[in-house]
């Protein structure tokens with residue numbers, strides 16, 4: 001797993017400029033600074049996530065959509081949202097169920113008509 005280099009190269013810690021052994025590819029810091037750097041990168045990532053959440057919040061009502069049921073304009077965070085409210089969503093669900101029933105019976109009627 002661990003390859004030791006016969007003639008170890010020397011490098012300088014990116015943080016404290018102390019001379020360290022370049023004992024594996026990608027070594028940038030001395031042992032002390034590596035811990036700090038790791039912590040810092042974690043904090044940076046955390047900040048980034050926080051910033052991202054804030055931007056999302058700022059753009060919360062980004063999409064302007066027309067409700068498929070009542071035609072009312074509404075703003076949504078999600079591109080895929082089709083209805084202005086749960087009520088309209090429910091109404092649509094009922095309509096679809098009703099339509100499915102009609103289609104089902106249409107097929108029955110059709111089959112009765114064709115199979116005399």
Ligand SMILES: [Zn+2]
Nearest residue numbers: 013016030033
């Ligand atoms: Zn260092």
Ligand SMILES: [Zn+2]
Nearest residue numbers: 067070084088
């Ligand atoms: Zn609606």
